[in-house]
Amino acid sequence: MKRRIFIKSGIITTTALGLIPSSVFAVPEYSYEELIGKGNPKLFGDAINLRKEAYEAFIAMKKAAAAENLNIKIVSSYRDFFRQKSIWERKYKQYTGNGMTQEQAISKIIEYSTIPGTSRHHWGTDIDIIDSNAKYPGNDVLDPVKFEGKGPFRPLKVWLDKNAVTYGFYLVYTDRPGRKGFKYEPWHYSYRPLSLPMLEAYKALDVKHIITTEKVAGAAHFSDSFVQRYRRENILDINPDLLP
Template sequence: MLTPRCTLLPAQLYGLDDSHVAAVRGASSHLIRLQPAAARAFLRMQEAAARAGHNLQIASGYRDFARQCSIWSRKWANSNQNQDALIEILHWSALPGTSRHHWGTDLDVFDPDALGTEKLQLEPWEYAEHGPFAKLNQWLDDHAARFGFYRCYADSATSGVAIEPWHFSYAPLSQAYPEQIQPQELAQRLTAAQLPGLKLVLSQLESIVANYVLRTTPAPTEALAARTHGDQ
C-alpha cells in the first residue's frame, strides 16, 4: 500500500515516475490519480460537500512530464517564441518538471451538476459571483482548509502564475516539494526532452523556479495541520 511521501524520488518529483499515485476511488475516470493520502482527504471533503448540496468532482489530478511537455510544446509553437512569449506561457502553464500536478497532491475541481450542458472551461469567471460554480467556490472558501486543501494560486501578487480558483493543493504533503526541485537536475531533464525554447528557458531557469514554483500563496495553518483518517 502506498504511504504518504513527504520526500519524493527525483523521477516522481519531475513527473517521470508515477509509482507514488493511484486511481481515486469513485472518480469519473480511472485516469484521475493522486497520492493515496491526498485522495482520502479529497473523498472526505467530497462527502462533506455532498451533504451541503455540491457535487464536487476532480477535473484533473496527476499529470506526467510528457503531458506537460505536450501542453508546453503546443503553446510555444503558437507563440512568438521570445521572452514575452515565455512569460505569457509561464503565467498560465507550468514548465514541464515543475508542475504541481506531477506530485499527486494537486487537483482541479468543479461541479458538473452546476455546469449543466455547458463545457467546462476552467476559467476564473466560472467560479466568480455569478458563475456556475459560485456556490461551490464559497463552500470551498469556508471548508477546504479543514481537509488539508488550499488554493496555491489565489493571489497573482505572490507569484507570476495566474489566479486559479479551481486548483487545490493538499498542504500536508505538497508543502515539502517545491524546495526539493533542483535547477541543475531539472535542466538535465529538460535537455533530455529537447524542450521547445530550451535555450531561453535554461538561460533563466533559476529565476523561473524562484518566481513560478517557490512563490505561491502560502498554505493556511489549518490546512497544514490537517490529516486524513489513518494518516496520524
C-alpha cells in the same frame, strides 16, 4: 543503468503540516524521477488519480460538499512529465504559429501552464476542480470569472474557502496582491500534508537541468536569469501556507 537520485527534505512538525498526528517525523524520501513526473507513483480512485492519503481526504471533502448539493469534480489531477510536455508543445506551436516570437510564446504559456518537469501535478497531490452540478456555457471551465460574482462555480468557491483546509487542501495560486508567477487559479488545490514535503525536496533540484535536458520546445531561451525568475515566481511565489 541510470542511477536514481533520492532527495530527503528533513524534519517537519505537526504545526507545519496540520492534520498530522502529534509527533515529529522524518519526511519520506522522493526520487528525482518522482519529483519531475517520470516516476510511477501508486495512485488511487477512478478519474481521481491521487496518492492514497490525498485520495482519502478528497473523498471526505467531496462527501461533505455533496451534503450542500455541490458535486466536486476533478478536471485534472496527476499528470506525468510526458503529458505536461505535450500540453507545453501544443501551446508553443499554436502561439508561434500565430506570429508570436519564441520568447513571447514562452511568456504566454507560463501565465497558466508549467514547463514540463516543474508541475505540481506531477506529484499526485494537486487537483483542478469544478462543481459538476452547476450549469455553465462552453467548454472552458477553468476560467476565474466562473468562480466569482454570479459565476456557476461561485457557490463551490465559497464552500471551499470555508471548508477545504479542514481536509488538508489549500489554494495554490491565490489572488494575493503582489503575487507573481502563474495567474490566479481559483480551481487549483493542493493536499498540503504531502505536497509540503515534496516541495521541500523539489527545492533541492537543479531546475535548469530539469527543463533543458529533455529539449522541450523553446528550451534554448531558458537562460540563467529566466530560470532564476521562473523558480522564484512560478514555483515558489504561491500560497504561503504551502511553503516549507
